[in-house]
Amino acid sequence: MVLIVDDIKANIIALKKTLELHDIDVDTAESGEEALKKILKTNYCLIIMDVQMPGLDGFEVVKILSGNKRTKDIPVIFLSALNIEKKYIFKGYETGAVEYITKPVDTDLLMLKVKTFLKIYEQQNELKLTKELLSKEIKIRKEAQDNLEIKIAERTKELVLKNEELEMKNHELQQFAWVVSHDLNEPIRKIQIFIKIIKELYLKEDDKGIDYVDRTIKSAERMQTLITDLLAYSRLSAQVKPEVTDLNIVLQEVLSDFDYLIERKNATVKTTELPTIDSIPSQLRQVFQNLIGNALKFSGANEPPFIEITSELIVDKSFDSPTSPEGKYCRIIVKDNGIGFDEIYLDRIFIIFQSLNDRQTYEGTGIGLAIAKKIIEKHNGLITARSEVGKGASFIIILPLKYEK
Secondary structure (H helix, E strand, O other), X not given: OEEEEOOOHHHHHHHHHHHHOOOOOEEEEOOHHHHHHHHHHOOOOEEEEEOOOOOOOHHHHHHHHHOOOOOOOOOEEEEEOOOOOHHHHHHHHHHOOOEEEEOOOOHHHHHHHXXXXXXXXXXXXXHXXXXXXXXXXXXXXXXXXXXXXXXXXXXXXXXXXXXXXHHHHHHHHHHHHHHHHHHHHHHHHHHHHXXXXXXXXXXXXXXXXXXXXXXXXXXXXXXXXXXXXXXXXXXXXXOOOOEEEEHHHHHHHHHHHOHHHHHHOXXXXXXXXXXXXXXXXXXXXXXXXXXXXXXXXXXOOOOOOEEEEEEEEEOOOOOOOOEOOOOOEEEEEEEEOOOOOOHHHHHHHOOOOOOOOOOOOOOOOOOHHHHHHHHHHHOOOEEEEEEXXXXXXXXXXXXXXXXXX
């Protein structure tokens, strides 16, 4: 809104009509005193003021406005028909006016200047508002940052203590697992020895007794396997430094261990070139051992096992990543033609003690795939499976070529 201040009503009416024709809101005052009262109550974008008025003249009003924090930035244009000498024009600018126009007024020029100063005033207000908002935002962010730094320091200290506590408990747990496995294995070994002695010395002609003894021996063997697997699972928490590993050597060692079973089942194992990566060889050996062992164990009844192990370099750490000779990850697939499983149970197969098959038909502890998953995750990798019932299974492993902390 623009305020027109003039002691001559005719001048006010003429100027008001001119401004309103350009869609500018106008307010009026007929003296310096009335103008001050209105300015203190209302926010004006521009003041057009006559210089010579009874009571407070234009110079005095503008001087008062310049000394007030709220009103000092309101632009003022002086209009004068009497005070047209240079000394009055200089005085007008000195008191704080933005323009001094002498009458008769060129209406087009006046409107151009009015619109210019209105626009400047709006931009100044926008800048002022932006500055205030920025100041508030900076203050809020600084306070938030200070609070965050305090919280981070507290949380870091808490995590360090928790980590030390976990490392201590982890070490104690490994010691406990080793002692327990040793203490449990010893009586089982004795049970196996004495049962075999009883079988050889006293049950040679008792078929029923021999059957009971054989079942007892098998149960003891399953218990021993379970204890060994549990010990292996607990040892995965230990920190071991990775080393450069040729996976072809690791795989061949595993296949050598399975020579007898592969021959007995008339199985075919097809392999491609595997990469050399940073890893813990003994742990990846265990992964291949579990996956190939499962492929041989869960083979179909109608055809001999066929196991295919392939590898390719890929761009990123995802199962569906595109291949690339410069890839920083490898995708290893262990595929078989066994009994397979329904993929709705995919999450279950990697959980410790979970088994989808009858343990009377397919012996096992339900720990092997849980161990494989934990090992792959310790190597900053991924593992999943694709399968259909009766159509075999494919286990997909993603591993980085270089060790990532």
